[in-house]
Amino acid sequence: MQGGKLKVTSIVPDAPAARAGVKTNDIISNLDGESTREMMLGDALAKMRGPVGSSIRLDVRREGPEREIEMTVVRAPIRIAGTDLRVEIKDGVLQVEATGALPVLDFEPGLPIAVVPMSDDTFFVDAGDHTRLAFLHDDTGGASLSLNPGPWQIKGRRIN
Amino acid sequence: MVDTGFSVPPSKLSRLVDPPSGGWGGPPDSISADVAKPTVLFSGGGGLASTAADYLRFCQMLLNGGALDGVRILEPVTVRRMTANALPPQVRFAGINSGIVGPLSGSTWGLGFAIRSDPKMSVVPGSLGSFMWMGAGGTYFWIDPEQQLIAIQLVQVASGTGASFNAGFRNLAYGALRIPDQGVPVPVTIDRTALEAFVGTYRFASVSSRDLQTEFGASAFR
Numbered sequence: 001m002q003g004g005k006l007k008v009t010s011i012v013p014d015a016p017a018a019r020a021g022v023k024t025n026d027i028i029s030n031l032d033g034e035s036t037r038e039m040m041l042g043d044a045l046a047k048m049r050g051p052v053g054s055s056i057r058l059d060v061r062r063e064g065p066e067r068e069i070e071m072t073v074v075r076a077p078i079r080i081a082g083t084d085l086r087v088e089i090k091d092g093v094l095q096v097e098a099t100g101a102l103p104v105l106d107f108e109p110g111l112p113i114a115v116v117p118m119s120d121d122t123f124f125v126d127a128g129d130h131t132r133l134a135f136l137h138d139d140t141g142g143a144s145l146s147l148n149p150g151p152w153q154i155k156g157r158r159i160n
Numbered sequence: 161m162v163d164t165g166f167s168v169p170p171s172k173l174s175r176l177v178d179p180p181s182g183g184w185g186g187p188p189d190s191i192s193a194d195v196a197k198p199t200v201l202f203s204g205g206g207g208l209a210s211t212a213a214d215y216l217r218f219c220q221m222l223l224n225g226g227a228l229d230g231v232r233i234l235e236p237v238t239v240r241r242m243t244a245n246a247l248p249p250q251v252r253f254a255g256i257n258s259g260i261v262g263p264l265s266g267s268t269w270g271l272g273f274a275i276r277s278d279p280k281m282s283v284v285p286g287s288l289g290s291f292m293w294m295g296a297g298g299t300y301f302w303i304d305p306e307q308q309l310i311a312i313q314l315v316q317v318a319s320g321t322g323a324s325f326n327a328g329f330r331n332l333a334y335g336a337l338r339i340p341d342q343g344v345p346v347p348v349t350i351d352r353t354a355l356e357a358f359v360g361t362y363r364f365a366s367v368s369s370r371d372l373q374t375e376f377g378a379s380a381f382r
Binding site: 041042045083084085086087088089092093094099100101102103104105116117118119120121124126129130132135137143144145147148152153154155156157158159160 | 348
């Protein structure tokens with residue numbers, strides 16, 4: 001909140017608000033028709049949150065010719081990219097490489113590593129810390145990858 | 161702490177790191193005060209000059225619950241109040257990259273520090289109850305009582321540009337923590353055509369084994 005106005009300080013790339021066209025420095029004047037003037041930030045956040053797939057209407061004020069803009073944001077889980085792992089088949093074996101900003105466990109950008117099967121859908125790195133990988137397909141056609149499944153797991157979701 | 165104060169004496173000026181050119185702006189009695197000159201303002205909010213070795217001792221005192229080397233500096237109850245949420249539960253912080261000092265999404269205020277309080281909303285790894293603060297010039301520290309971890313970043317960058325350094329340092333620090341030895345599995349042979357099902361790019365919101373987060377549920381639209 002700035003001067004009683006709900007102002008966008010930064011945008012998460014590829015997240016629902018960005019996809020709807022919300023930009024940094026936008027002033028959100030109404031949420032589903034309700035004025036945000038003097039609204040508590042916590043209340044505004046609570047109003048914006050909701051079930052995945054539901055939507056909320058934003059009235060946005062922005063500097064420029066088109067000053068009042070109405071946008072509809074479709075809610076979806078927001079993931080902040082820590083890092084990406086690219087999984088490919090190279091020379092008949094599965095190969096994994098970090099492609100995001102950060103390394104994760106045995107995987108580093110620019111250093112693809114072949115992983116060895118330990119069951120039909122689990123693999124491990126035969127070097128370093130022997131990071132384990134468990135692939136899982138869900139009912140909706142999505143897929144996830146757990147690194148070191150169990151109490152120390154780090155879970156990722158397939159994005160392509 | 162032998163190298164910490166609101167001004168740096170002439171004999172130690174050669175060890176003082178200059179802030180980046182371009183200046184920090186602000187009134188003369190703000191955090192941008194010239195620490196090379198004596199001051200009468202002992203701000204609770206900024207302006208301290210210190211070293212990694214000194215600040216580590218300060219942090220270790222806090223991690224110990226208020227005492228170091230047999231000397232009690234703060235009562236345990238004081239440290240607890242500094243490092244426990246002091247706000248009503250409905251107060252929440254938003255933002256993942258404010259560029260200024262203070263709590264971010266998933267953290268809250270104690271009477272002394274910003275505390276990581278909500279892993280689902282947090283954008284940085286760390287145990288619940290980790291507490292931290294940062295400086296406008298890029299200094300940053302956090303203390304993770306559960307991991308018995310102290311991390312201190314002493315850099316001097318343009319005011320408000322330290323956030324990416326903080327996030328990188330924190331992610332790399334937790335990412336470097338190893339998990340208990342799992343042993344080496346026995347390789348098996350599987351049908352190579354089955355490998356096709358696993359090809360793709362997988363996005364990980366955290367690189368830390370210490371998070372127990374399935375995904376970062378940062379911010380509002382969730």
